[in-house]
Amino acid sequence: MRASARVLGTAGAPLAGVRVIEIASFVAVPLAGMTLAQLGAEVVRIDPVGGAADYRRWPVAEDGTSIYWTGLNKGKRSVVADLRAPGGQQLVQRLIADSGVLLTNMAGRQWLSFDTLCALRPDLIHLEVLGRADGSTAVDYTVNAAVGFPLVTGPSEYVAPINHVLPAWDVACGLHGALAVAAAVHRRERTGQGCQIRLALEDVALGTASALGFLTEAMVNGTRREPIGNAVYGQYGQSFTCSDGAVFMIVTLTDRHFRDLAELTGTTKVIAALVQARDIDFSDEGQRYRYRDVLSGLFSGWFAECTAAQVESALAGTSLLWDRYRSFAEVAADERLRGNAMFAALHQPGVGEYLAAGLPASIDGAHPPAVVAPELGADTGRVLAERLGMTPDDIDQLCQSGTVATD
Known part of the structure; x- marks a missing residue:
């Protein structure tokens, strides 16, 4: 990944002037961070040396660049630090205190806890995404299995559970997280108060299942929802096959x-x-x-x-x-996509040029466009200089000691 990305929110962007530090992997928190960046916040993603667990996740381009990683980290700045060493942790804590907003799914780490960081920044907004509310681990695929949806998915004659391929709870969790942070920023502007936000992936799934009536139906009617294929529950909807197979x-x-x-x-x-x-x-x-x-x-x-x-x-x-029904390849080639104002050409180093989606919501008549994802560590030096006032010699010493890394 060979690009440095920096989003400078325009004065009219809803979250212009908001600074965010993100320390996370996979879908939910990176999506929350990217959403905040698209709304004008300046989001700095901090990764360990060599990249986090999702840095090379499939799908990848021909040179090994992760299409997945670049897709979820568009418009952010990238800092690399040794997150296991006390020196790296203290440096990151200073960046968090300077920014005032932290997004993380690194639960249980005392140095990143709300109480620890509030001592450095009393009005801190702290979003921690968990697997389950009790602090135990879970991912989208295990939460989905536990909540019930795979048992009502698929054809009626198929008795085994079927997982859907969309990480729906990760996506919903990321958007819930971005919404909660935006609301907390608004409250801080009014009251000066910080906010501790704990968001469990399982709670997002359970809350959705409750709101849509899946759980209530079982509680009130004592019934068990059965899989019905492509039919639409409670309405008439169905898939039909044409003579040419469409x-x-x-x-x-x-x-x-x-x-x-x-x-x-x-x-x-x-x-x-x-x-x-x-x-x-x-x-x-x-x-x-x-x-x-x-x-x-x-x-x-x-x-x-x-x-x-x-x-x-x-x-x-x-x-x-x-x-x-269309394949992803058909959708990617469809003229409707090219005519969609949310999409614009983006040249992502390592991936190439493609049509990338900006923010789905239009703001004052325009969709905030996608911005390239950064090269890992591309902004380390600039962020340390801008945020913490470090000199080039200070940054060189940190690099030599392995506390931080640049591209």
Whole structure:
């Protein structure tokens, strides 16, 4: 990785002037840090000598540069220090005290604890991401297994659990973390108070499962949710395969959607007869869900006789909610992505030039753009000089002793 990245938030950016130190690996905390950087904060990521555990994580480019690492660390500055030695720890503590905001998932380290650091910076905002609230370890994949989602994922006839490939709890945790820090910054500006934030990955998953009714359903109704394939629970939605093998996802949330699907597939009269014969009210979304297999059997014939192009043309004239299943390669080549204002060309050393997403939210009509990820340790000297007033000789001595490292 051969680039130095520094985000200088413009005066109008929501978090311009906020300084953040990030000491973490993997998804949740780096995503929180990158989100804060995209909102205008100046985020300095501190890694151990040689890089943290995620520095070479797959996928990688041809020269071994981690596409994963660069993707989650865009727009940050990079400092490398010996995090095991007292000298390196004390130096990092000084940087944290100067910045006033720390993001970390290095739980249990006394030198990074809220109480220790508050002695140096009383108004410190301290975000610590944990696996579980009791301090025990967990990662997205183990939390997902423990919360219940793999047992309701996949086809109904498949009895084994199925993990989804999206690290959903890591992503949600990172965004929860960024939100909590932004709120704490706002409170500090009003009151001068710091804030200790503890965020457990498992709690994010449990809170989400509760809010969406998965846990409440089991508590109140005593029922067990079963896997239903690509159907949409409580509504009518299903995937359909075309004559050329393309697969579409169709969702009906309203009476109009359902009527349009019946008209499109030429099943209006058959459905009317079914309604009369079985006394079904398909204006009730619960009834549409209950009879989903019957309905899918009626609709699937039309899709099986059409090509993807014919289906897309026909669906475009309806109110239906739909899209075709696409691979990542297809999405990457899609003109819709090139026309999306969130994406812009980015040259990432070691990776090459590609379309990179900036902040998903537009701020005052524009998406804050992606900024290249730094080379490991590229900003060590500059940060120590700017933040701690160190001279070149001071920094050289630290480098020679192994306390810090530069690119």
